[in-house]
Amino acid sequence: ELKVEQNPLFLSMQEGKNYTIYCNYSTTSDRLYWYRQDPGKSLESLFVLLSNGAVKQEGRLMASLDTKARLSTLHITAAVHDLSATYFCAVSSMDSNYQLIWGAGTKLIIKP
Amino acid sequence: SAVISQKPSRDICQRGTSLTIQCQVDSQVTMMFWYRQQPGQSLTLIATANQGSEATYESGFVIDKFPISRPNLTFSTLTVSNMSPEDSSIYLCSVEQGFPYEQYFGPGTRLTVT
Numbered sequence: 001e002l003k004v005e006q007n008p009l010f011l012s013m014q015e016g017k018n019y020t021i022y023c024n025y026s027t028t029s030d031r032l033y034w035y036r037q038d039p040g041k042s043l044e045s046l047f048v049l050l051s052n053g054a055v056k057q058e059g060r061l062m063a064s065l066d067t068k069a070r071l072s073t074l075h076i077t078a079a080v081h082d083l084s085a086t087y088f089c090a091v092s093s094m095d096s097n098y099q100l101i102w103g104a105g106t107k108l109i110i111k112p
Numbered sequence: 113s114a115v116i117s118q119k120p121s122r123d124i125c126q127r128g129t130s131l132t133i134q135c136q137v138d139s140q141v142t143m144m145f146w147y148r149q150q151p152g153q154s155l156t157l158i159a160t161a162n163q164g165s166e167a168t169y170e171s172g173f174v175i176d177k178f179p180i181s182r183p184n185l186t187f188s189t190l191t192v193s194n195m196s197p198e199d200s201s202i203y204l205c206s207v208e209q210g211f212p213y214e215q216y217f218g219p220g221t222r223l224t225v226t
Contacts, residue, residue, distance in 0.1 A: 033215065043217040044217075088154065098213075099160065100145075100157070104153075105153075
């Protein structure tokens with residue numbers, strides 16, 4: 001059974017700092033997704049990672065995938081208040097019939 | 113990316129009644145999904161709805177409680193039947209487009225059952 005663990009579940013940080021959110025999954029994966037959700041809003045797709053060593057960057061966010069370690073990271077560089085949100089990773093594979101299996105989410109609060 | 117709309121955006125319903133949620137996509141898609149999200153929680157997949165076939169329900173969800181229609185490639189409905197307060201949640205539809213297989217989400221329907 002495919003399982004996805006995110007950590008930390010809650011992160012409070014100061015503006016200007018760097019930090020990383022981790023997403024571990026239990027079996028081989030074909031696709032790894034990162035989403036952002038603002039309070040009371042729907043989910044916004046950030047990145048889709050498809051292969052080992054994939055790295056994608058958008059602004060202050062960078063996501064990477066290590067399929068051998070079954071680990072993806074979402075790195076935040078020089079955080080700003082506007083990045084405060086809940087971040088979810090999700091994984092799909094043949095084991096899950098390509099349905100998305102979701103992590104619990106990381107609530108990120110960035111203080112000015 | 114696909115643009116998805118949902119109706120209603122929110123509703124307050126009485127126990128024992130039913131509510132039908134509509135999901136409209138601006139392009140033709142094969143796979144549509146219905147999720148439930150409790151406040152502060154992650155997402156739980158209710159069912160996958162492919163056009164031309166019966167919806168596939170996840171464990172813990174049954175067709176009698178959550179009937180789904182998928183009449184064409186741009187539209188789907190989810191009905192929450194015989195509602196109880198435990199059904200209070202946000203219901204989200206999503207679609208998957210081709211490579212690189214991104215899933216896009218509608219704005220959600222916030223349901224409160226009293």
